Amino acid sequence: MMMNVVVTGAGGFVGRELVRKLLAAGHHVTGIDTHESGIPEGARAIAGDFGDAAVRANALAGGCDALVHLATVPGGAAEADPAASRRINVDAMYDLLLEAGVINPGLRVVYASSIAVLGDPLPALVDDATPLSPKMIYGGHKAMMEHAVAMFSNRGLIDGVTVRLPGILARPKGPSGMKSAFMSDLFHALKAGETFTCPVSAAGTIWAQSVRRCAENFMHALTLDCALLPPARAVTLPAQRLTMGDLAAEIARQCGVSPELVTYAPDAALEAAFAAQPPLYTPAALRAGFAHDGDPATLVANALSSI
Numbered sequence: 309m310m311m312n313v314v315v316t317g318a319g320g321f322v323g324r325e326l327v328r329k330l331l332a333a334g335h336h337v338t339g340i341d342t343h344e345s346g347i348p349e350g351a352r353a354i355a356g357d358f359g360d361a362a363v364r365a366n367a368l369a370g371g372c373d374a375l376v377h378l379a380t381v382p383g384g385a386a387e388a389d390p391a392a393s394r395r396i397n398v399d400a401m402y403d404l405l406l407e408a409g410v411i412n413p414g415l416r417v418v419y420a421s422s423i424a425v426l427g428d429p430l431p432a433l434v435d436d437a438t439p440l441s442p443k444m445i446y447g448g449h450k451a452m453m454e455h456a457v458a459m460f461s462n463r464g465l466i467d468g469v470t471v472r473l474p475g476i477l478a479r480p481k482g483p484s485g486m487k488s489a490f491m492s493d494l495f496h497a498l499k500a501g502e503t504f505t506c507p508v509s510a511a512g513t514i515w516a517q518s519v520r521r522c523a524e525n526f527m528h529a530l531t532l533d534c535a536l537l538p539p540a541r542a543v544t545l546p547a548q549r550l551t552m553g554d555l556a557a558e559i560a561r562q563c564g565v566s567p568e569l570v571t572y573a574p575d576a577a578l579e580a581a582f583a584a585q586p587p588l589y590t591p592a593a594l595r596a597g598f599a600h601d602g603d604p605a606t607l608v609a610n611a612l613s614s615i
């Protein structure tokens with residue numbers, strides 16, 4: 309069934325991939341982003357700050373059967389400017405949920421949360437019972453808004469689905485404000501046959517998913533039966549757990565270059581926050597029909613195809 313889907317952050321890394329998929333599936337898409345340039349052709353593009361009520365009203369005026377909320381002040385930027393994170397990641401999102409729910413009560417909302425809600429250090433294993441214990445401003449604000457999605461769903465204002473994303477690969481080169489961007493930078497370096505100094509150790513473990521698989525999970529979230537979700541409406545997406553050394557070896561193999569191009573100079577804070585991920589079990593997400601890429605070779609091939 310064709311839907312009018314409003315996507316915030318439509319010009320971003322995940323947003324572009326998702327908008328292309330939505331358009332290909334025959335949906336009408338309204339994309340909001342700070343700049344129009346990144347929003348894929350074919351979408352109704354709204355350029356501006358979604359913290360501005362007029363921008364939100366303009367976007368919703370085209371009709372909204374479903375809302376995918378991706379726009380965010382990312383982790384590094386939120387840590388540097390907590391007030392900006394509060395304004396965008398909390399207050400503006402809260403307003404957007406209220407306004408969308410008034411225009412179309414009970415509409416499907418898919419919210420991109422993050423494994424940052426779990427905090428660090430993580431316990432010996434993470435599963436659906438692991439409590440949220442964020443440390444970064446970004447993760448704290450994401451956790452707060454997971455509760456807002458659940459509360460507004462319980463009140464019938466929206467029909468919310470929160471998906472917690474692991475490291476998504478491989479984002480475009482260049483500054484992103486994301487502290488985890490080194491994972492993607494590894495892909496760019498090896499694809500170009502260049503050396504790379506990895507800021508976490510070879511034995512450091514990450515949870516990862518390709519952007520292609522991630523967009524497919526968002527497509528699924530738009531229509532899934534919410535009775536399959538836990539009461540809090542939030543799931544940690546399935547992800548593959550692999551070491552940076554194994555990831556580098558597989559990228560190098562597929563790019564036909566030597567894994568010796570990568571040297572390791574671990575930064576303790578980055579290692580603790582992004583490369584000390586224990587075994588991950590996500591039965592709630594699997595039950596609801598979400599998936600990871602399958603195996604490391606497919607993850608790497610999917611990620612390479614996006615850069």
Ligand SMILES: NC(=O)c1ccc[n+]([C@@H]2O[C@H](COP(=O)([O-])OP(=O)(O)OC[C@H]3O[C@@H](n4cnc5c(N)ncnc54)[C@H](O)[C@@H]3O)[C@@H](O)[C@H]2O)c1
Pocket residue numbers: 316317318319320321322323340341342343346356357358359377378379380381382396420421422423472473474475476477479484488
């Ligand atoms: N990429 C990852 O590895 C990852 C991991 C965990 C969670 N997430 C979450 O997934 C979502 C999408 O991530 P991404 O990697 O595509 O991020 P991104 O930074 O590439 O894209 C976000 C987009 O939102 C836009 N945006 C930010 N603030 C805005 C504002 N006030 N008004 C309008 N547009 C604004 C940005 O211009 C950007 O294009 C985010 O909510 C992020 O927190 C991503």
